[in-house]
Amino acid sequence: MKLPFIKAALVTCVLAGCGQTEKAAAPQAAQAPKAEQAVTADNSVEQAKALLLAEWQGPFQGVPAFDKVSLAGLIPALEEAMKLNLAEIDVIANNTQPATFENTIVELEKTGGALDRIFSYYGIWSANKSSPEFRKIQGEMAPKLSAFFSKISQNEKLFTRVSAIYNGEEMKGLRADQQRVVTLTYNSFAQNGATLDGAKKARFAQINQKLAGLHTKFGNNVLADEESYVLYLTKDQLGGLTESIIAAAASAAADRGKEGQYAITNTRSSMSPFLTYSNERELRKQVWTSYYSRGDNGDEFDNNALIAEILQLRHERVGLLGYKNYASWRLEDRMAKSPENAIKLMESVWPAAIARVDEEVADMLEIGKKEDSIEKIEPWDYRFYAEKVRKAKYALDSDEVKQYLQLDKLRDAMFYVAGRLFNFSFSEITDGSVPVFHEDVKVWEVTDKTSGEHIGLWYLDPFARKGKRSGAWATTYRSHTTFDGKKNVLSSNNSNFSKGAEGQPSLISWDDAETYFHEFGHALHFLSSNVVYPTLNGGVRDYTEFQSQLLERWLSTDEVIDNYLVHYKTGKPMPKELVAKIKQAATFNQGFKTTEYLASALVDMKFHTVDPTGIDPDKFERETLSALNMPEQIVMRHRTPHFGHVFSGEGYSSSYYGYMWAEVLTSDAAEAFAEAPGGFYDKEVAAKLVEHLFSVRNAVDPAEAYRAFRGRDAKVEALMRDRGFPVK
């Protein structure tokens, strides 16, 4: 494994419906594994600990024991694994032989196996089946883990050895991918304070630890507001809502012991459809207000003071390293390289986006005046009237589209695409030989279609439930490497679709279908890896969404439409007219979508490029938006007090722009397929795609990799065309 502190989280999520905060609720006694129910005696804790630390057993080079592990052993197992990892590091650091690539870098890549395995379970408890019990452990362990990472990143003897290799003669003779491992390792040390001495180094570690606690608290505050603001409706308040929204609301209410009522919960997946369809304007306002006030209610869960503190500490920390602001430090290793480049891209798209909002508002107001005599479009009206414009202008009824989007058929479609582009074949494992953490989870074996060679497993956890965080994401339990024996890939996709009624297919929206393909794109990126060393599997934040975004494009290819987008009752493919309407509607509402996203991305970047001394986050947000001429009908997609991407960790801090950065690549790469003789299934372009953009992961600099695929850099014009914005 690679150094834990440079371990770029393999959990990635889609912009639509992504949230880093968990959507969790009461513990699920009914679904808890048996082991959780009766852990009292000390020997059970010992057993639970041993199981978490153990090498994985069973088929396919060993698989996680999801059916057996329990929280009881988590704290002692984590502590033991950290101890083991530090001991491994000490052996490398204290080696008396001169530092070489083999005895230092390769040995480092091998460390941390036990901790890596525990993190696979930890991720499940955090994202797929959270509970107050786990969150308590998480709160306790976050600062300890941070202190542990600092111990490694600030190990002077180790850094001296890495530095000797980085600056030494041997480096020149290494293969390009080996040089890249050395460089990434060296940079991560340097960026994490290894070059500091004495008091500065101690302060750096102290800040990290403090931040880890604040990030966790931030996320938990948002979660608290998501759980506590639930709107219960009676039957006469359901006007405008579709059958599926009503069914979901009824079941959400029943889950909360309010049988016969309808619950609109304070999460995106509940808020967004309600605002789209409810014709109760006052209720829309109420739902909108609760949602966009998360973390901003002036109570014990208010995040404003935390944000100021987080910004201050981040700024101080990068100041120790001599950087002028947080974003400059953060973007150094990204494809964008500097905040200026990222801002330049965002500002080149922003004027077209807000100009489009004016047009959208005018269209909506026309309908609103006529039908409901409203005087102006308020933020809680946007989704509602946008849907009416969509129906009027594009005659596109989202509910009609849904009838052609069956979850199982879509999965078959994804397998088909993977077969055509990657030569992968998927077969479901039904004999129970691979343990799962919930009965909804299914597992497939992935093999090469021609050679039959085993590649890995794909776990799918598709449905929403209590204790599962909102949104959709992909992760791995094990990644491909060859340096220490060839390892297979254990990949997973996770989402929050509503389960169809007994015996009925699960039908999802077009957006959700795109998300499904998106996450599968991440899985294919994991599965196609051909890197030698673990570090090279790491994701580059503004690049790693590109592969997944690109895969969304295959949803609307003829091959997929004709064979897989079939009506759930008649089995007939989606009519050509409906397909044409969907394609036309793709540029619809881009003013709203681009503006709400860019507002968040720009505010994130501005927060991290100023000196935050004495900052008032609320005022800063307001002033930044005002300077941008933010349309008053739209709010940031993630307002600062609940911007979990940025403040419940550092995964996306000063990096929310990365989605658009990746989307420029996506649009440009999609045009490469569209222009090819074989279109989206062109063999030659597909082979280049796999070779240069998927299999190499981070073994090649992303900018170089893209040039190898396209013969040039990506151009922003393709993105403007995709969104229906004028191209200069």
Ligand SMILES: [Zn+2]
């Ligand atoms: Zn993603």
